[in-house]
Every structure is written in structure tokens, then in C-alpha cells.
Amino acid sequence: MPELPEVETVRRGLEPLLLGRRLARVVVRQPLLRWPVPAGFARALTGRRVEALDRRGKYLLIRLDDGRAVIGHLGMSGSLATRPTAAAPDPHDHVLFETDAGARLTFHDPRRFGALLLADAAGLASHPLLAHLGPEPLDEAFDGPALAARLAGKRCSIKAALLDQRVVAGLGNIYVSESLFRAGLSPRRLAGTVTGARAVRLASAIKAVLLEALESGGSTLRDHRRADGTLGYFQHAFAVYDREGLPCPGCDCDLARTGGIRRLVQNGRSTFFCAARQR
DNA sequence: AACAAGACCTGCATGC
DNA sequence: TGCATGCAGGTCTTGT
Structure with a gap:
């Protein structure tokens, strides 16, 4: 979860x-x-x-x-x-x-x-488990320049970089896909090329996605429940995650032509994205 | 130094 | 029906 x-x-x-x-x-x-x-x-x-x-x-x-x-x-x-x-x-x-x-x-x-x-x-x-964690994405200090500094020189994909808890702490497979969609960035883009306005867009997309998910009590795929046992419901608001073949919520384009949301595997993990909107 | 696989463990959906 | 396969919200450890 x-x-x-x-x-x-x-x-x-x-x-x-x-x-x-x-x-x-x-x-x-x-x-x-x-x-x-x-x-x-x-x-x-x-x-x-x-x-x-x-x-x-x-x-x-x-x-x-x-x-x-x-x-x-x-x-x-x-x-x-x-x-x-x-x-x-x-x-x-x-x-x-x-x-x-x-x-x-x-x-x-x-x-x-x-x-x-x-x-x-x-x-x-x-503590060894906490010492190398990156910044908290919801802290005020986490912004475009701060994110760009963390990504500078990295040659892995932006998808892999955002999953790395040393770059930013707290994102996982769902919210990386959702954030990249919202920022309009291809998950395959080299992490080090996310600078300037792109980094600003990505940092604010991350914050917005996390805050919206928080308002929904998180996402329940199968196991997540709140402390009182109730379920989260942000899974109903996913734009791309686990939506392969479904229409992109931001595109008016014809599903038959674009194929809708695509899935690819990066570092052994699924990534979901809209090829038309993410560059 | 960076990055990609392998490992850990159970449960579920799918296909033969 | 039963069985094999692959996949799942993570991340430390190992190998290239």
C-alpha cells in the first residue's frame, strides 16, 4: 500500500x-x-x-x-x-x-x-534507514530548483530517479506515474534533463498529487486501510496508474488512434503514461 | 559511481 | 478442477 x-x-x-x-x-x-x-x-x-x-x-x-x-x-x-x-x-x-x-x-x-x-x-x-532520505516533498523548501539539484547529472530515467528515496522521500510506483503525467513529462526522459521550468512543473505536480491523495485518505488497491479500518479512495482518481488501454483524462483524442494510456516496464516495475501528453 | 537485477513473501488473476 | 505463471503499493543487497 x-x-x-x-x-x-x-x-x-x-x-x-x-x-x-x-x-x-x-x-x-x-x-x-x-x-x-x-x-x-x-x-x-x-x-x-x-x-x-x-x-x-x-x-x-x-x-x-x-x-x-x-x-x-x-x-x-x-x-x-x-x-x-x-x-x-x-x-x-x-x-x-x-x-x-x-x-x-x-x-x-x-x-x-x-x-x-x-x-x-x-x-x-x-539511523541507517533514515539518514539518506531525500527531502520531504510537501515541505515548502521542496521546489523546482531543489528537485533539479537532486536530479543533476543523473542518467537514469526520471521514473527511476523519483522512485529513489534519496532523491525525494515518499514517492512510490503509483504517485510517480501520476506526478509525471500531471507534469507532462515522459517517464523515459533522462533525469538530469529535468531542469528549470520542467523541474518547477514536476515539483508542483508532485505536491498537488500527494495533497489530493491525502484528501482521499490515500489509495486502496487491496491492503491499504486507515487507522480506523476504513479504506482510501484516491484509486478512483488515478489519471494513468493501472489504466492501460483506457482513455487519457487530459486528451480529447480518439482512443482507437492513440491507444490511450500505455504501460511500460522500467527497472522491473510498471509505468503508466500518455504518450501524447508526456514528453 | 551509477545503475540494473535479485532477493525477500504471500495472494490473486489469468490461462492452459 | 488443478496447476503454472506472472504480477502486485518497497527497498536492501548483490552484480555489472
């Missing part, structure tokens, strides 16, 4: 459930995620109060009252959401959290590409 809008949607939904609350009970049912959940994870969290919920790129950061923090990642199929108390545990409910207010949260992740780690909050920014 999780690109920036999905992770941020989860973060916002977790705030009323977790902020200021103590973790009364934590159960690790399946520690084998992307990396093993650290031994003693449940013990370290039990009794701790949650002081802040942050996000960096696609990572969730849960700061505790003892100077430690949980680094969470939802991988491809992860969710962190409440489950009905009566519901039988699902085999993919890997970690359970209960607060002193009685809220029950479940880290659910069929593919187990997600992660739950512990780190010292003081050195979080220099």
Missing part, C-alpha cells in the same frame, strides 16, 4: 488513538518481518507513553517517553489499524498493540515486507 499519502493517512489516524496514551499490552505473534522484530520489543514498549507520532518519507516514527522510538514501515502490504475486539486473529496479524484506553491496533502484513524496529530517538535522523 504505502506511499507517502497512505503512511501519512495512517499517522493522522493513529494520533487520536495513541498520542499521550500508554501501551498497556504489546504482543509479537510473528517476528519475521523484513527484519526480525527485535527481541524484547514487546517488553520495551509495555508501559511506555507515546509522546509523538511522526513520519519521514514512508517511515512511521513513534516516539516514546523513555527516549526511544519505534521505526515502522508498511512494506507493500502492511497496515496498522484497529480491529473489532471480537474479531478472531488473522494469520497475518503479526503485532498487536493495546493502549490504556482500550484501543487495539494490529500490524497486519501478508507479505511481511514491512518492519518494526526500535531506535534511540536522539539519533533518529542518522
Whole structure:
């Protein structure tokens, strides 16, 4: 599920459930995620109060009252959401959290590409997983020149560059396709050629797409749900993603002639685009 | 140094 | 029906 809008949607939904609350009970049912959940994870969290919920790129950061923090990642199929108390545990409910207010949260992740780690909050920014992340695309400082500087000299495609979390943090396969469409840039264009007005267009397209997706609670393809269990609905607003052969929403042109949205594979991953509008 | 594949894991849609 | 194949929102690690 999780690109920036999905992770941020989860973060916002977790705030009323977790902020200021103590973790009364934590159960690790399946520690084998992307990396093993650290031994003693449940013990370290039990009794701790949650002081802040942050996000960096696609990572969730849960700061505790003892100077430690949980680094969470939802991988491809992860969710962190409440489950009905009566519901039988699902085999993919890997970690359970209960607060002193009685809220029950479940880290659910069929593919187990997600992660739950512990780190010292003081050195979080220099943690190996976070240290090399690029700028936050929704920060004011992220603009055309800032993006162009990150892309300068890169000979990979702009599609591949935007997926690189060191260039900009939080974009994934969906929002890269959507942003490039909105900016009118071909996914095959060399990253280093995105300068000047093109970079300005791309940076503002990225912001606009992410903000719109956030307003929809993210995109639910199969696994994403908000912290309260409800689904996102930005998938209904996709211009190009997973729309191969369908008409481009920006083109009046004849579908039979243009073929509509095309799919291509770059670095092993699907890219969707409109050849008529993206150069 | 940059970039492209391979790896990790399960579930689902498709086609024979 | 059953089975094989390929694909899926990510990213660290390995190989060129």
C-alpha cells in the first residue's frame, strides 16, 4: 500500500488513538518481518507513553517517553489499524498493540515486507534507514530548483530517479506515474534533463498529487486501510496508474488512434503514461 | 559511481 | 478442477 499519502493517512489516524496514551499490552505473534522484530520489543514498549507520532518519507516514527522510538514501515502490504475486539486473529496479524484506553491496533502484513524496529530517538535522523532520505516533498523548501539539484547529472530515467528515496522521500510506483503525467513529462526522459521550468512543473505536480491523495485518505488497491479500518479512495482518481488501454483524462483524442494510456516496464516495475501528453 | 537485477513473501488473476 | 505463471503499493543487497 504505502506511499507517502497512505503512511501519512495512517499517522493522522493513529494520533487520536495513541498520542499521550500508554501501551498497556504489546504482543509479537510473528517476528519475521523484513527484519526480525527485535527481541524484547514487546517488553520495551509495555508501559511506555507515546509522546509523538511522526513520519519521514514512508517511515512511521513513534516516539516514546523513555527516549526511544519505534521505526515502522508498511512494506507493500502492511497496515496498522484497529480491529473489532471480537474479531478472531488473522494469520497475518503479526503485532498487536493495546493502549490504556482500550484501543487495539494490529500490524497486519501478508507479505511481511514491512518492519518494526526500535531506535534511540536522539539519533533518529542518522539511523541507517533514515539518514539518506531525500527531502520531504510537501515541505515548502521542496521546489523546482531543489528537485533539479537532486536530479543533476543523473542518467537514469526520471521514473527511476523519483522512485529513489534519496532523491525525494515518499514517492512510490503509483504517485510517480501520476506526478509525471500531471507534469507532462515522459517517464523515459533522462533525469538530469529535468531542469528549470520542467523541474518547477514536476515539483508542483508532485505536491498537488500527494495533497489530493491525502484528501482521499490515500489509495486502496487491496491492503491499504486507515487507522480506523476504513479504506482510501484516491484509486478512483488515478489519471494513468493501472489504466492501460483506457482513455487519457487530459486528451480529447480518439482512443482507437492513440491507444490511450500505455504501460511500460522500467527497472522491473510498471509505468503508466500518455504518450501524447508526456514528453 | 551509477545503475540494473535479485532477493525477500504471500495472494490473486489469468490461462492452459 | 488443478496447476503454472506472472504480477502486485518497497527497498536492501548483490552484480555489472
